Amino acid sequence: MAEIVGAFATPHMPGSPGLAKQNPESDTAQLFGAVRSHLREVDPDVLVVFDTDHFATFFYDNLPTFAVGVAERTSGPGTDDWPGLTCYYNDVPLSHDLGRHIHATGIDHGFDLTQSQEFTVDHSIIVPLHFLNAEDGRMKRPMVPVWVNGIAPPLPLAKRCYALGQMVRRAIDCWPSQLRVGIVASGAISGDIGGPKAIEGQPFAWPDEDWVTNVVERMRAGEIDELLNEATADRLRAAGNVSGEMLNWIALLGAVDGRRPRFLEPQLTGGNAYGAWRWD
């Protein structure tokens, strides 16, 4: 049977691949590197990525609350996804079988995911996988994207995202294949892009550092119920218009089954955190 062997969470700032190349000593490069080391030591066969698309894969004409990719391959990011993004992968292998299995298991458990069988992915998947999963310019392990709407209100409830993570864990547990699965969560804890509080000359606002600190402390202490109660729509809105990305972290928490992080560091200046959960 398949099993989860580790879980890994990072932000996805589009400038970070370029920054890390230019300045390997930067905090951002070091923090991504630390999570990558954990992933490489655990060395899963396949990754399930909880992600929030930024109006690239989906738009308001058709915008799922939860969706799973069921395909053989994808690519991304698409059209000029973000200025400063220096990496593009034209061949990102997916695990079609695991995607289909998660979709079917969700339906069986009352979790009616949307499926997409043809899609591209944006920087929110490419940037974390560039750091965690790329070897010699190619994606090493196949993955399955599981999208959570963390950007276009109304957002799903935190407890529902936690239940999504639990369902994915059950799906992996009952997958009749000897595969070792890694969970990845992509996203900031606090971020606001293009809102009235944007910093002069920048597209983003100052992050909500109190919220980031609180979320990190709750995860370190294993205070999951408290976190689920605090992560309300109002609190996420107050933390910024992309702060719903932390719902991907909540889904990861549902998949790690109460385990504490082996590694978890906030990066307050960016409203971010970096984490690794290990089973060994």
Added chain:
Amino acid sequence: MSVYGINKVCYLAQQDLNFREQLRREPEKALVGFPLSEDERRAFLKHDMAALYRLGAHSFLLSRLPRFESMGLSRAEYIKSMRTLLTDDERRALEARGQRS
């Protein structure tokens, strides 16, 4: 009323390279055919980002407009317009935060 139309313009500014270029060079022509009210159309052309925000447009999507110089809009104009939405207290807090860094 037609917030969808505002968001759609911002979406296509990224997804469709031909539309992006037309929105930059010939904004009036580019906006023909979108489900926009006259007020919304005027707000695009007059770079009144605050008005589009108040109408309910998603700020993440709006922020694509200065990135692509849509309608000739600059980043500085964008920020200036959006900041008119702040209360005096919020503006002072933002300025104070900027000076700390």
